[in-house]
Amino acid sequence: MGPLHIRTELRTLSSHCASLLFVLAILGALALPGAASARQDAAAAAPETAPAYQPPTRIRSIQVTGNQRVEANTVASYLLFSPGDPYSEERIDLSLKTLYSTGLFADVLIDPRDGNVLIQVIENPIINRVVFEGNRSLKSDKINDEISAEPRSLFTRAQVQEDVQRIIELYRQSGRFGATVEPKVVEQPQNRVDLIFEISEGPVTGVKSINFIGNTEFSDRKLRKEIATSESSWYKFFDSNDNYDPARLEFDREQLRTFYTNRGFADFRVVSAVAELTPDQEDFYITFTLDEGGEYRWGDISVETELEALNKDFLERLVNIEEGEVYNSSQIENAIDNLNFAAGTSGYAFVDIQQDLRLDRETKTVDLVFNVVEGPRVYIERIDIVGNTTTLDYVIRRELELVEGDAFNRILLDRSRNRVRALRFFEEVEIEESQGSSPDRAVVEVRVTEQPTGELSFSAGFSSADAFLVDLSITQRNLRGRGQLLRAVIRASSNRREIDLRFTEPRFLGRNLAGSIELFDVVIDFLDEAGFRSTRTGGQVSLAFPLTQNTSLSARYSLRSESIEFPQENQCDQVLQASQTGQLSAQSTQLLSLCQQVGGRLSSIFGYTFGWDRRNDPITPTGGFDARFSQDVAGIGGDVRYLRTDVRGNYYKGLFPGVIASASLSGGYIRGWGGDPVQINDRYFKGNFDFRGFDNAGIGPRVVNYVAETGSTLIPTAAGGFDGRAQAQGGNLFGLAAAEVSFPVGLPQxxxxxxxxxxxxxxxxxxxxxxxxxxxxxxxxTAGASCDGVTAAGVICQRTVDTLDPRVTAGASIFWESPFGPIRFDFAQPIVKQPFDDRQSFQFTTRTRF
Structure with a gap:
């Protein structure tokens, strides 16, 4: 029991004792007449009136008692009087209230006495620790984040009651409306207490049924699909919306309104949304009462404007709403966006588009008038570039879509900002406008914050076979501040060694044309995966230019010398001769395809890439998409003939602040022409970073050994290399799809x-x-004969498995912007796989910049 309780108990006990003494006194007076007579005599001898209490006229001193942590001077600082002041009941009362309002004290008594004011205080205890008992569905950390009580803070009963209500609200949001919370206090030495919240969570309160009243156009089943709240079912293990949440119910009301107004019901309204709890407090019945109204169609659609540069007929065509069509409220927002864009491109900086919606309930039509209002046209007087210490001004200016003298255009300014950001030279890019020398002039300031454009990139990873890889690249994306790219790459890994040197001039010949030249020497080592090593040495030149605002085209030509090597290539003469006689051993068969491709070749390749980019941000997109389509033709000169087609697309969608969903699709197909098959070093090998969950060349066609048992069909045998190592063949076609949701985890960076x-x-x-x-x-x-129909025991056959069976993996990634560079960890687990696939469960990458 705390000090406040003790003081209250003492007061109560004193009151009871006084009452008892008074009763005994009366009984004694009745029983003892002599004593009553003596008391009367004594009363007669006493003065007729006792002197009244006289308050002091001036305060002589102030004494503070009962304080333990709070200094006496601190207590006195809250008082509205001091020694030497005249005595004032009003100031005493205000000082008492002030001390209470500090929250430091559980009880305060001010006794003026004879001018020596005594202030007695009982301090609120300090919370030693906060403990939660009985919470299983909500973690203690989550509850701690929502309440105000914490160790070393003051304990007040009012604050504890607020925390109790907040905890109950948290449980109600998670669907537990029967939860109760009982706070308890355990006293500790030095006026400290342990605050314990005893929680009885109760059952999960689900949604038993969702009903609709007043709907005739759409069924209950259809409307249930349009709202976020769902009915509880035993199979909805991961559904978090099958409980009652008042906030979600308000969202559902808006969802219903949007659904109906997008389908013609312009005067639809939700009359009420009621949630009723069952007597056992385990389920809710939710009922929406609807007033659908009638179905409306668009009537007269017009645009009114007095802006000279805007043509009314042209604006009305941009509205894209046809008279007689079913009313759709979403078309209004689309029309406003189109009108804003048209006004912005015409040089109006601050356009205001007002909508006047008129419903005719007799004809069931909706007339809509857009009023486009704007002030005077504004022209750009000057463009200032601020913050660039390395990058030359003209590198930034050539990315802007406006120059001095142009009409102000917000749309083009926003595009210009994205173009400057896409350079990746700057950490921040801000474009602001201010008043120029006159009201129709504006000064545009492009403020940039430069970031390091030189990059020393290092990456490392581990595979399921304990392979280690290291990539080292040195890149300068803004050489001498001119926007030129110079990159040198040295890569060494378990299956790739590469030296690459590239230079890019983004404005070749002074035009919006990017020219690049590249020299490379690449060794691809698939000895462990497919039994061969290939070498490519050569160069490439390319040109890239924009087609439209969002599309681009690049063309390239590559000339390279290629060769295939493998440890047993000295046996190729014997293997090729054996293939003609049909006497192939197991080892010879595995070497045959490689022997047919051994030696050097010259590849002459023409190619192009079409790009389409509609992302809302070129670096961290939260909406939009981008796509690439590429084709390469080999055979116009050289020794190799094939046509390769590759396509890739990405889609981005911001779900909540910081939460971004993305999806990607990619595919490719290569086909030889002129009678040439596709050689092994030109095929697709996928895995590792291309397909998380599988190692390099971890999926695709493989050569697998099978053994026959008497009277049965062929079955795989581990003895013949069934594990798939050194058997990958690559494929002529691939297809990959991925979906990912990224989110903050509550820790910085x-x-x-x-x-x-x-x-x-x-x-x-x-x-x-x-x-x-x-x-x-x-x-x-006979060795070399077909395996079809073989049932003899002990016979080993070699088959190529090429079934295009899909593989599926799932996993999680962690991204950390560490002080020495970004680090990424990937954890993946195959869900759908083949026994001979080569799997990988963990990898990481990192890089640092200079």
Missing amino acids: LLGSFFIEAGTVGLLDESFQYNIITDPGASGL
């Missing part, structure tokens, strides 16, 4: 994501597929 990926690789040329006997055993069959 840390993001997380969940992803799911699916894909396949296959469609190998028939000339590189095998179905032959490699070990006839004692069956008398």
Whole structure:
């Protein structure tokens, strides 16, 4: 029991004792007449009136008692009087209220006495710790974040009651309306207390039924799909919307209004939305009462404007609403966007579009008038570039879509900002306008914050086979402040060694034309995965230019020398001769396809790429999409002939602040022409960073050994290399799809994501597929013959598995903007896989800049 309780108990006890003494005195007077007579005599001898209490005229001193942590001077500082002041009941009363309002004291008594004022205080205790008991569905950390009580803070009963109500509200939001919270206090030494919240969570309160009253146009089932709240069912394990939430119910009302008004019901309204709790407090019945009204159609649509530069007929065509069509409220917002864009491109800086919606309930039509109002046209007087210490002014100016003297255009300014940001030279880019020398003149200031454009990139990763990779690249994306790109890459990993040197001039010949030249020497080592190593040495030149605001086209030409090597290439003469006689061993069969491709080749390749970018931000998009379509033709000169087609698209959608969903699709197909099959070093090998959850060349066609048992069909055998190592063949076709949601995890500079990926690789040329006997055993069959129909025990056959079976993986990623550079961790687990796939569960990358 705290000091406040003790003081209250003492007061109550004193009151009871006084009452008891008074009763005893009366009984004694009745029983003892002599005593009553003596008391009367004494009363007669006493003065007729006792002197009244006389308050002091002036305060002589102030004494503070009962304080433990709060200094006496601190207590006195809250008083509205001091020694030497005249005595005032009003000031005493105000001082008492002031001390209470500080929240430091549980009880305060001010006794003026004879001018020596005594102030007795009982301090509120300090919270030693806050404990939650009985909470299972809500973690203690989540509750702690929502309440005000915390260790080393003052304990007040009013604040505790507020925290109790907040905890109950948290449980109601999670669907537990039967939750109760009982606060308890455990006293500790030195006027400290442990605050314990005993929580009884109660059952999860679900939504038993959602009903609609007044709907005739749409069924209950249809309307339930349009709202966020859903009915509880045993199979909805991960549904968090199947409980009653008042805030969500308000959102549902707006969802219903949007649904109806987008389908012609202009005067639709939700009359009421009522949630009733069942007597057992386990479920809610939610009822929406609707007034659908009638179906409306668009009537007269017009645009009114007095702006000279805007043509009324042209604006009305932009509205894109046809008279007689079913009313759709979303068309109004689209029309306003179109009108804003048209006004902005015409040089009006501050356009105001007012809508006048008129409903005719007799004819069931909606007339709509847009009033476009704008002040005087504004022209750009001057453009100032601020903050660029390295980048030359003209590099920024050439990205702007406006110059001095142009009419002010907000749309073009926003585009210009995105173009400057897309350079990736600046950490921040802000464009602001201010008043110029006259009301129709504006000064545009482009303020940039430069960031390091030189980058030293380092990445590392681990595979399921304990392979380690290291990539090192040195890049300067803004060489000498002229916007030129110079990059040198040295890459060393378990399957790739690369030296690459590239230079790009973004304004080749002074035009909006990016010219690049690249020299490279690349060794792709697939000895562990597919049994070969390829070398590519050569160069490439390319030109890229924009087609429209959102589309671009690039063309390229590559000339490279290629060769294939493998450890057993000295056996190729023997293998090729054996293939002609049909006497192939298991090892010879595996080498045959490589032997057919051994040696050097010259590849002459023409290609182009079409790009389409509608992202709302070129660096961190939260909406829009981008797509690329590429084709390469080899064979106009050189020794290799094929046509390769690749496509890739990405879509972005911001769900909540900081939460972004993205989806991607990619695919490719390569086909030889002129009678040439696709060689192994030109095929698609997917895995690792291309397809998380699988190692390099982890999926796709593979050569697998099978063994026959007596009277049965062929089955895979581990003895023949069933694990898939050194058997990958690559594919002529691939398709990959991925979906990912990234979100903040509550710590600075840390993001997380969940992803799911699916894909396949296959469609190998028939000339590189095998179905032959490699070990006839004692069956008398011939090595090199077909495996079809083989049932003899002990016979080992070699087959190429190429089924285009899909693979699916799921996992999570962590992104950390560490002090020495961004780090990414990927954890993936295959869900759908083949036994011979090569899997990978963890990888990470990092880089640093200079």
